[in-house]
Amino acid sequence: MTDDATYLDLHVHSSDGSDDAGGTVEGYLKWVAARRAHGMRFDGFVVTEHRHFDLDRDYSALAARYDAVVLRGVEVETDIGHVLVFGVTPAFLDRFDLTSVSLPYDEVFRVAWETGGVAVGAHGGRPRIGCVEHVDERGVTLEGVTVVEALNGGSNDYENGRAFDLVEARGLRAVGGSDAHFVSALGSCLTRFDRVIRTTDDLVAALRDPEARYEPMYLEDTKDGAERRPRPSGAPVALPSSSGQGSLGGDALEYDRTVIGREVKVGEFEVTRELIASFCAALDEQNPLYTDEAFAAQGPYGGIVAPPGIAQAVRMGPAPNPQVKFGNNGMMAGQRFEYYLPARPGDLIEGFAQVKAVYEKTGRSGRMVFVERRTRYANQHGEDVAAVETTSVQRETKPLDDGGSA
Amino acid sequence: MTGDRAILAGDPRAAQRAFEDVAVGDRFEVPWQPTHAQVVAWVKLTGMFADDRRVFDLEAARAGGLDRPIVPGPISVIMLERLVADWMGPLGRIQSLTVSYRRAVLHDDRLRCIALVIDVHGDGDYEGTPEGAVSLDVSLENERGEQPVLGTAVVVMPRRD
Incomplete structure (x- = not known):
């Protein structure tokens, strides 16, 4: 200094x-x-x-x-x-x-x-x-x-x-x-x-x-010599309609605490070349490790592998549900993906899910309740291939034609 | 690894970035405008969100307080993974990706998928990451300058020698 x-x-x-x-x-x-x-x-x-x-x-x-x-x-x-x-x-x-x-x-x-x-x-x-x-x-x-x-x-x-x-x-x-x-x-x-x-x-x-x-x-x-920017003005800009719709307070949070930490099998799927091709076609994925047999055969895995997100391309059964009694609208708040091994054609992948936690906090849209889930994906050899932690949020919203626009 | 790269070297799609080529502060981005057709194709393929009309129906989205239908979070993640994977090259590997969905991404948003190198772990002993690991902050930025999706990725890249 x-x-x-x-x-x-x-x-x-x-x-x-x-x-x-x-x-x-x-x-x-x-x-x-x-x-x-x-x-x-x-x-x-x-x-x-x-x-x-x-x-x-x-x-x-x-x-x-x-x-x-x-x-x-x-x-x-x-x-x-x-x-x-x-x-x-x-x-x-x-x-x-x-x-x-x-x-x-x-x-x-x-x-x-x-x-x-x-x-x-x-x-x-x-x-x-x-x-x-x-x-x-x-x-x-x-x-x-x-x-x-x-x-x-x-x-x-x-x-x-x-x-x-x-x-x-x-x-x-x-x-x-x-x-x-x-x-x-x-x-x-x-x-x-x-x-x-x-x-x-x-x-x-x-x-x-x-x-x-x-x-x-x-x-x-x-920085030395930098010109100080003026403080931001209060000139209004269009806020997203989702802002400011819910309140901050409310009743105590109710949910089923017995599901926390209990892992259950939620499904299985086979990784096929057709599944990989469909996944890549849907999102215009062109990485040759996933799409070109000849190229992939000479690559680090010796053949085609699935894109990392393939586990999300298959709908599993419902994860344990803590039955949170709050809100009228839900969406994802965050996810963490951990990739351990590539999934290859012929692999049979099983999914195991659990609820890790339920908690609440407040944000621009008011009070929110979060549910954290973890799904572990294992192959036919019992090896973990990937894990996905998903945090979903439930909140109270109003229709835009009912005063919901901020 | 060396042999793999030698084999791949003749293929223009195999543009491979080495760990030694990466520095803190390196930044790269691509534009992305998610379309209704893209969302529908993904929902049809996966079956996920198929019963959530907010992801493809304007009226349902507006009833939920949104201006336009939502792009499901996993699609945004796939785009950020692709950004990083294409930058690394085929011998790179994503070890983990953590994202926070701060605001909804909506159909037809004009987005930038952005990545910024925040650390290189050459010694291999930092927070359990292996040698050759690189940490990047990733984000989507919309026309208002907001970042509806923020995250961090750890990737493992090959060394040159």
Whole structure:
């Protein structure tokens, strides 16, 4: 570093604690090093997992290997949207069930402060899960709120502009964070502090100090000589119709807990040349390893193999169903594919499925319930060929001709 | 491996990228506009989503709060896998792919399938990945600049020698 300023990304999720994140902490640290090599100022980041804080986890040794700062906080979900808490203590954790998706915001901000930490309104301009909408539509007073994340890497310019408008209108302070879930998003937005920040105590002290100087900015603008971009405007843009349709609260989640972790066979299929050809034809796949016998015979597998996604080309029987009693609309939220061996013509593939978990959280569209399933695919030799983990989400939506358009 | 590459070297379809040719920050992309016909062909082949009218019926999609029918997530994944597989060459292998569906991909969206190399694991001891592994962030980006699908892939690529 060439001065006492510190550039920190205050809002990062990792695969260590956020179900929807693919970035690892070490992967993020390597990305910090790569950004520095491109002339950007980037000192570190704060891991703020969703609804989860492990008091025993410590990244300091790993961070030291990369000459970077890695601190920890948590992102909780309240009745005015998501909130970042820095300086999380056992006393704070004793007061709240972090898995709740509608914690009372005024309590979260007050208890965070009283227990030596500080809370920050996350992605302030987002529908449902940012505080701006709750101020505009419900007249929320923002009791105890002093800092809002106005520059968020997962929000669009309109949403960030709305957050800046609120900050300026209410005399609040603004910070920036990437909200990264994957490595390449890290640091896209961050916060520049006019002081050295090396520990969580340093960070909390700065955010609690009304005289401290800090500001949100874009990582690209940290390069020497870079021209600072103006803060995003609040000019409206067309939001997807799916935004802002559901509410944040509701009844306790009901589902059948007996199916969790119980693996059952859901079907089998034979990999045939015809199946592979049909799969490739449907999606215009032209890789000769899948389509050209002569070419594939000389390739690494000695013959045609199936594309990795072939297991998804065959409909299996229904997976165990936890019978979640929530929502009127479902879709996929995420998938993880693991490929161990190629599937070849003649292979008989069996599928075994289980429900791994059921949980809830909130997003732009309101309250959501997630179901995680894992399907393991094994060949006739008992070898695992692939595994697919699928997370589906159920939410409440309104028809577009019934006021559902955002 | 060396023999395989020698055999394949004469075939223009066998353009093979070596691990040594990859660097953090390498970025590549292809355009993709999913069509109604493409979705219907995939649903007919697999039988998946066949009873979900939101994937091919406009009225059903609108009743579910969407502007147009949905492209099933697995099709987006297949396109991202193809992007990476074509970039690697036939001797590369996808070890894992994790994706997060952040927003719906809709029929006729004008998308970019994007991949960015975020790490190369030459020492073979990083997070259980084998020697020659490369990590990439992958994403779909729509006309609004939103990323409806985000993910990360780990691939294994051959070395040159």
